[in-house]
Amino acid sequence: MKSAHLTSKEQWAQLQSLSVSTFTDLVAPIPSEPHKQLMHLFACQLKTTISQSHRADVKSTFKYVSKFIKKKLGDQLIYLPSVLNEFSLDEFHSYLKHCILEDQIHNRYANILQSTYKNVLNKAIDLKTPNFFRFYLPSSFCYYTRVTERYKPYSDKEKKCITIAINHDIKKYSKFTEPYKITGLGRPFFDSENRRLLKNDNSLTLDDARWLFENRMNCKPVRNSTELQNSRINRAFYQIIKNNKIFYKDLFESWGILTRVTMEQLLPFFLKLLQVTGMNVESIYALEIDDLVDRHPATGKPCLRYWKERSDGQKLYHLDIFKADLQWLTTSQGNEVKAIFETVIKLTSYLRERTSTSQKNKLWIFESAGGEIKHLPNRYMLARAIAEFSKRHNIFDKSDGSKLIETTRFRPTFVSDLLVEGVSIREIQLLMGHKNMYTTMRYLDIHDFGQIARGKIKEKLIEIHINAHSAISKEKALSYPLTPSSSQPLSTPLATCRNIFDPPDTVKALPSYIPGKPCSTYNMCLSCPNVIITETDLPKLFAMKRDYLIKIQNSRILDTPFGSVIKSNLALLNTILNPELSNFSEHELDNAEHLSLYVETTEFI
CATH class of the missing domain: 3.90.15 (Topoisomerase I; Chain A, domain 3)
Incomplete structure (x- = not known):
């Protein structure tokens, strides 16, 4: 990182002395200093910082960002346009979280480093760094609670301990919902005219208090100490339990009755x-x-x-x-x-x-x-x-x-369990209540589930590859392969095709079209005269529209050659899915849109 002939202090001073008005004024990285352009960006921030403590924070933040990038990318030359993106601060937040968990830094200092890097990223935007226009702001680290308690999923041992305690208390308090059963215990305390039959002495038992409860108190518990004195019956009840040295709440709970729900x-x-x-x-x-x-x-x-x-x-x-x-x-x-x-x-x-x-x-x-x-x-x-x-x-x-x-640890634990069990990202999205897949992926990255998630995705891809290879092998063994004479309608990833072997002339004119082979130009299905769209296809189309819009929102796909295909498909989808333009009823469209939550798609471009 450092020049062979310059100290760190001299290197910072040299970079600060250079005039910088746009990104092109930043120095380029070199093999001996692969992070030199990044360091120059931080040096630009130093120019606007006056206090010594803040200047120290900028230099320290550079060290942590540099370590993070080296851990991620190794010793390759770091050009800002290739490393800065909208998730840069999120990713640094996750790195700092690891540092806290390993007791390398304190929560408070992590907030300082994160805030300083935020200012540096804003400086990169001010300098018009190519392909870097915005970034997401993660939450601050809690000052008073360890991050392990706020974010980290519970271990299996911790989960077991907490679950046992929760289930124990649920079982305990659920019993209080059962109707009270008359026992018939105790001796009559009053006659029919409410004249006292028993003396107020030490011979009175809790069964006698039970008689009062069942026969004179209508099986309704006393809910506070004031009620114990508001009637002759209640005062007699109180005297019995006082003589027996028991608190009224404890007595009622022993009878299966809660006096107060807290x-x-x-x-x-x-x-x-x-x-x-x-x-x-x-x-x-x-x-x-x-x-x-x-x-x-x-x-x-x-x-x-x-x-x-x-x-x-x-x-x-x-x-x-x-x-x-x-x-x-x-x-x-x-x-x-x-x-x-x-x-x-x-x-x-x-x-x-x-x-x-x-x-x-x-x-x-x-x-x-x-x-x-x-x-x-x-x-x-x-x-x-x-x-x-x-x-x-x-x-x-x-x-x-x-x-x-910590209430904040249950959600990460829930997600961790889903990933370990191999639940798909789409299902996790639904179970977490996220509006789109993008939000779920951000959550997984920010909370350090990215590595687990990528492992699960890799396993699924291998499984798909094996299944696809197996399917091809079986296909070769078929004695009755599909031929151009098979003109029956066939399902495609988007809809149904009347004759997949006889596409329109616009498809036949494409260089990729091979006569006699089934059409696979799915990105043109919606505009094809062979297409048949039924109510059962609508959820797939809503899912396709949803994922197109997410891709547009989170990338510059419209600036690529595929942009025209996406725009065309969105226009066609609008004619199918817009209630004012569609031939389908509003009820059919509404139901299909909600069913689309369960559909995973591949955007055809």
């Missing part, structure tokens, strides 16, 4: 929902009691609909299920989520009778110590419940005793 009781169900769906915490906060859909009308699959908060605090208008953000669920997920919803709704039923209209449909409502009914999000109450849960089940990081349960 965040403590809801927490295991909340954590279980995070665990089995992989949803964002904010989306789970916003769930309402009718947001679980057993069978989506378009797909027949279970899903959760949730409503993102707008910046002005208003919720998206509840038109119907198609206007909501959807979290698709597998059948097994659907069953677990349904059980969670049913149990939580039963546990909180008495609260819904008392609370305001604005809270009545919230899934996560609970009672504070002062008797006030609240709902999530309430980070203070949630943090307290997690702390109590962790303490009760002894769930702490064994290495340093820090807290282990």
